[in-house]
Amino acid sequence: DGGITQSPKYLFRKEGQNVTLSCEQNLNHDAMYWYRQDPGQGLRLIYYSQIVNDFQKGDIAEGYSVSREKKESFPLTVTSAQKNPTAFYLCASSLAGTSEHEQFFGPGTRLTVL
């Protein structure tokens, strides 16, 4: 059963703590993406990776970090430098980093900072 998984579904964090969100895909996709979704706003790109060991900043990368050590995994770390981290985080993957390939989204992780 191929797909993209994110864990955990809900995550609570105290201010000042770093937290890592997991994203795994078994679709053999080259490209992976992290988006942030806030109420009333569209998806905003945080980071993306088109190949293992390489990634690029998106539109709102400040306060976030990623790694791409394996093709199937693209974890996102929300650092204490992120001023307003409470949001719904979505991971996606696509066959290749070209426009005409559908992005498949995971179920999301809802992060709440207490």
Added chain:
Amino acid sequence: QQQVKQSPQSLIVQKGGISIINCAYENTAFDYFPWYQQFPGKGPALLIAIRPDVSEKKEGRFTISFNKSAKQFSLHIMDSQPGDSATYFCAASIGGKSTFGDGTTLTVKP
């Protein structure tokens, strides 16, 4: 600078009616225009997409109309059903990187 503007923010349609959502973009380098459907608490899923060299694409009850000169595109949902109630996002892509509109929450009343 918002590169993809989507309207309306919310839309209420009677069952059987036509739902229309509009998007406008600024960057003429965008080369792919997908629409995504998202249900509450879930990730978005691709609904239908179009390339800029095509003026219209239809898949079942869903149609994209594309106006390259006006830099606008729209989603039409014919015979809208309560099960279509969801949030719809347009997007514009270049080099595999997508810019999304702010979304339209569609409610189809039975």
